[in-house]
Amino acid sequence: MSRIRTEVRIGRMMLRTPVTVASGTFGYASEFSGFFDLRILGAVTTKTVTLKPRRGNVPPRTCETPAGMLNSVGLENPGIDVFLKEKMPFLAGYKVPVIVSIASESDNREFIELARRLDHCREAAAIELNISCPNIRHTTARPGTSLIAQDAGATYRLVKAVRAVTKKTIITKLSPNVTDIVSIAAAAEEAGSDAVALINTITGMSIDASSRKSRIGAVIGGLSGPAIRPVAVRMVWEVSRRVSIPVIGMGGICDTDSALEFLLAGASAVAVGTGNFLSPSLADEIVKGIREYMRENRFGSVSMLRKGMKYAR
Amino acid sequence: MKSFEKKVIIISNRDLKHGRFILSFSDKQIAGAASPGQFLMVKVSRGLFPLLRRPFSIHNCSGKDGRIDVLYEVKGPGSRLLSQYPPGRVLEVVGPLGNGFSLPEKGRGVILVAGGMGAAPLFFLASRLAAERSKRRIYALLGACGKNRLCRPAEFTAAGCSVKLSTDDGSCGSAGYVSGLLDSFLNSPGIIPSAYVIYACGPRPMLQATAFVAGKFGVPGYCSLEAHMACGIGACMGCVIPVRSEGGREAYKRVCHDGPVFSLQEPDWGKM
Ligand SMILES: Cc1cc2nc3c(=O)[nH]c(=O)nc-3n(C[C@H](O)[C@H](O)[C@H](O)COP(=O)(O)OP(=O)(O)OC[C@H]3O[C@@H](n4cnc5c(N)ncnc54)[C@H](O)[C@@H]3O)c2cc1C
Numbered sequence: 001m002s003r004i005r006t007e008v009r010i011g012r013m014m015l016r017t018p019v020t021v022a023s024g025t026f027g028y029a030s031e032f033s034g035f036f037d038l039r040i041l042g043a044v045t046t047k048t049v050t051l052k053p054r055r056g057n058v059p060p061r062t063c064e065t066p067a068g069m070l071n072s073v074g075l076e077n078p079g080i081d082v083f084l085k086e087k088m089p090f091l092a093g094y095k096v097p098v099i100v101s102i103a104s105e106s107d108n109r110e111f112i113e114l115a116r117r118l119d120h121c122r123e124a125a126a127i128e129l130n131i132s133c134p135n136i137r138h139t140t141a142r143p144g145t146s147l148i149a150q151d152a153g154a155t156y157r158l159v160k161a162v163r164a165v166t167k168k169t170i171i172t173k174l175s176p177n178v179t180d181i182v183s184i185a186a187a188a189e190e191a192g193s194d195a196v197a198l199i200n201t202i203t204g205m206s207i208d209a210s211s212r213k214s215r216i217g218a219v220i221g222g223l224s225g226p227a228i229r230p231v232a233v234r235m236v237w238e239v240s241r242r243v244s245i246p247v248i249g250m251g252g253i254c255d256t257d258s259a260l261e262f263l264l265a266g267a268s269a270v271a272v273g274t275g276n277f278l279s280p281s282l283a284d285e286i287v288k289g290i291r292e293y294m295r296e297n298r299f300g301s302v303s304m305l306r307k308g309m310k311y312a313r
Numbered sequence: 314m315k316s317f318e319k320k321v322i323i324i325s326n327r328d329l330k331h332g333r334f335i336l337s338f339s340d341k342q343i344a345g346a347a348s349p350g351q352f353l354m355v356k357v358s359r360g361l362f363p364l365l366r367r368p369f370s371i372h373n374c375s376g377k378d379g380r381i382d383v384l385y386e387v388k389g390p391g392s393r394l395l396s397q398y399p400p401g402r403v404l405e406v407v408g409p410l411g412n413g414f415s416l417p418e419k420g421r422g423v424i425l426v427a428g429g430m431g432a433a434p435l436f437f438l439a440s441r442l443a444a445e446r447s448k449r450r451i452y453a454l455l456g457a458c459g460k461n462r463l464c465r466p467a468e469f470t471a472a473g474c475s476v477k478l479s480t481d482d483g484s485c486g487s488a489g490y491v492s493g494l495l496d497s498f499l500n501s502p503g504i505i506p507s508a509y510v511i512y513a514c515g516p517r518p519m520l521q522a523t524a525f526v527a528g529k530f531g532v533p534g535y536c537s538l539e540a541h542m543a544c545g546i547g548a549c550m551g552c553v554i555p556v557r558s559e560g561g562r563e564a565y566k567r568v569c570h571d572g573p574v575f576s577l578q579e580p581d582w583g584k585m
């Protein structure tokens with residue numbers, strides 16, 4: 001068979017391979033650079049950054065659950081200034097596109113300010129709008145909801161406002177904690193998002209019966225890992241069929257086959273999250289595994305793979 | 314600081330009784346890079362349970378073949394699985410990780426203070442210091458709740474330490490906490506506290522008490538802390554502890570990346 005093309009385009013960004021990493025699970029990439037060659041990745045996605053430094057939530061911030069984990073990190077990050085000065089230069093040294101994840105603690109103005117700053121940053125290939133972190137509360141969403149990503153109108157307004165200030169590729173990161181994720185994805189697309197990324201964590205809790213306390217300091221946290229994968233694959237499948245912008249799929253990817261589930265469900269690319277903790281070189285293994293699978297099953301391109309799911313028996 | 318992700322082969326996994334085991338494997342790269350106080354992230358299962366790796370200190374590194382020992386206690390499902398692995402089985406480890414102990418300046422006396430399994434990383438330090446072949450005095454103050462829980466006193470003696478023991482229930486050595494043993498040791502005639510440095514590891518309340526005693530006598534020192542870890546390499550921000558930073562502002566530091574070794578006065582003990 002002729003050449004296998006693993007490239008995918010997301011907005012104005014070309015990914016060499018359909019594999020990136022999930023924000024918050026890969027630090028600022030330097031933590032992983034000793035374990036594999038980062039240039040094999042399609043893109044690196046950095047830990048969500050906010051305008052001001054954030055201290056994050058009280059420990060303990062993680063606990064293990066059946067086939068998964070809860071976290072209540074609370075977006076601890078050094079703020080955009082330190083990020084640009086101290087974290088970006090390392091990433092710039094690698095020829096790999098950088099997706100910068102951003103969030104605001106209060107209202108849309110912070111998102112806009114962050115997007116403006118990043119619009120001037122040559123090293124940032126794309127901006128990911130984290131409107132779905134279950135560990136912070138947001139004021140612009142409708143009463144009764146706490147996340148922008150739980151409100152199609154709020155999602156539309158935010159993406160539109162950010163679209164107005166940047167030409168960079170915009171990826172909107174969606175929450176699974178909704179009744180109809182398709183309507184939120186459609187709102188992001190309509191407002192000019194170049195892609196959607198899903199899923200962020202599912203809110204969850206775990207109680208230690210002997211101490212009668214929550215196992216994490218913030219009581220409620222976000223569930224990630226293989227436990228959430230079927231939910232994530234279903235949502236990626238639903239969204240991919242209904243929007244025409246690329247979908248970046250994630251949730252519990254921990255080997256090549258689980259990454260392929262997302263691509264077969266219609267994702268254009270996948271992100272390795274909690275899996276990075278299980279093995280720091282997992283993303284590398286998955287890049288190679290996907291290529292191997294494409295060769296063996298005669299998929300010449302990722303777009304063919306995306307259409308490769310069979311329905312009838 | 315270089316870390317490696319390796320598949321190693323278990324050489325032995327010996328039952329030391331009372332729920333303790335010592336596991337050995339060889340890896341020249343990890344052993345070559347390791348310093349006392351550093352740890353490994355060990356994959357304890359093949360499947361999805363337990364999902365996350367478990368952190369274990371390097372108990373000792375020895376020999377030309379890069380032999381590494383891990384001393385561990387069965388606490389829950391992960392350590393129980395580990396204890397069932399036979400020699401010859403492949404084990405996935407990442408390490409060495411974290412910042413180890415800053416070694417003492419020449420001539421300074423050393424006091425190792427261990428609570429229970431806290432002795433695990435201190436033994437590597439003791440054997441490194443023994444390899445110096447200097448005249449340095451090394452005391453090992455080992456504490457535990459009872460006689461059976463005392464951790465490898467004979468091995469510390471063999472490594473050249475003067476060993477003193479304490480048990481909470483008085484079944485061996487002096488009765489009481491090991492921080493109390495430290496207090497009376499620093500008070501004993503002929504001991505000049507300022508000529509020593511403390512290296513402590515154990516449960517948090519024991520470390521807090523040790524920090525208090527060290528502060529009282531003006532002895533500098535370090536402690537190795539534990540926290541729940543997901544990644545072990547500084548990426549997830551999960552394993553933080555509150556520290557006292559400059560200007561009194563509250564801050565968090567990652568145990569896996571900024572630690573696990575901290576100065577005794579750095580953690581904000583009151584907030585832990
Ligand atoms: C830097 C470091 C070095 C350590 N060195 C040693 C050592 O040399 N020998 C030794 O016996 N133990 C050591 N520990 C503790 C050891 O990691 C835990 O006992 C082990 O993870 C328990 O796993 P489990 O599945 O058997 O028990 P679980 O049922 O999961 O937990 C039992 C206990 O271990 C704690 N624990 C569980 N998971 C973790 C985790 N991922 N990180 C930290 N604590 C956890 C829990 O809070 C609980 O108190 C170290 C911990 C750290 C952070």
Ligand SMILES: Cc1cc2nc3c(=O)[nH]c(=O)nc-3n(C[C@H](O)[C@H](O)[C@H](O)COP(=O)(O)O)c2cc1C
Pocket residue numbers: 022023024025047048071073075101130133173199200201223224225226228250251252253271272273274275549550551
């Ligand atoms: C420890 C931890 C921290 C995370 N931090 C962020 C974050 O800062 N921003 C974000 O958009 N998602 C964050 N996430 C969510 C992941 O990016 C991902 O969407 C989710 O974990 C599902 O994928 P997984 O099951 O493969 O981990 C975090 C997840 C974990 C486990």
Ligand code: FES
Pocket residue numbers: 541542543544545546547548549550551552553567568569570
């Ligand atoms: S365990 Fe992930 S940052 Fe320390």
